[in-house]
C-alpha cells in the first residue's frame with residue numbers, strides 16, 4: 090500500500106510528536122525532513138555540496154536539535170539548489186511501499202501534493218516558544234524572537250514557502266495537550282484509510 094501522511098507547520102507546533110505517534114499507530118515509516126536541512130546547515134562549507142553529499146553520519150550528529158542548528162537550517166533552506174538536492178530522497182520515501190509520514194514545511198505543497206492525508210499543525214508563536222524554552226532552556230524572550238524570525242524566513246521565502254496546502258486539515262495545538270493533538274491526527278488518517 091502506498092499511503093502518505095504529509096504534516097507541515099511552523100517550529101515547535103507539535104509536528105514531530107504527532108508524526109511519530111501517527112507513524113507508530115499505523116505502522117508507517119517516519120521521516121523528519123527538518124533534520125535534512127539541519128544537517129546541511131551545521132555541516133558548514135558550501136550548502137549545495139553538503140545537500141548533495143548528505144549521508145547517514147550527517148543525520149546522526151547530536152547537535153542537530155539546537156536553536157542554532159534550527160536557524161542555520163532555515164537559512165540554507167531558502168536556497169533553491171539545496172531544496173532541489175533533497176527533493177528526490179523525500180519523494181521516494183513518501184511513495185515507498187508500506188505507508189509513510191513526513192513532517193516539514195512543504196510536504197503537502199511541494200514534495201507530495203498527492204499525499205492521501207495533509208495536516209497543517211500550528212499554534213501561536215508564544216505557545217510554541219514556551220514549549221521550545223521548556224525543552225532547551227535559556228532566555229524565553231530570545232526563544233520567542235528566534236521562533237518569530239524563523240517563521241518569517243520560512244513563510245517569506247520564494248521557493249516552497251511554509252503555508253497550508255489548500256486541502257490540508259488544520260490542527261491548532263495552542264490549547265491541546267499531546268494526547269488530544271495526536272488523537273485529532275489519528276482520526277483524520279483513520280477516516281481517509283476507511284475511504285470516507
Ligand code: C5P
Pocket residue numbers: 100101122123124126127159162163164166192193194195196239243
Ligand atoms: O522542523 P525543523 O525545525 O527541524 O526545521 C528546521 C528548518 O528547516 C525550518 O525552519 C525550515 O527552514 C527548514 N525546513 C524546510 N522544509 C522542510 C523541513 C524543514 O524548509 N520540509
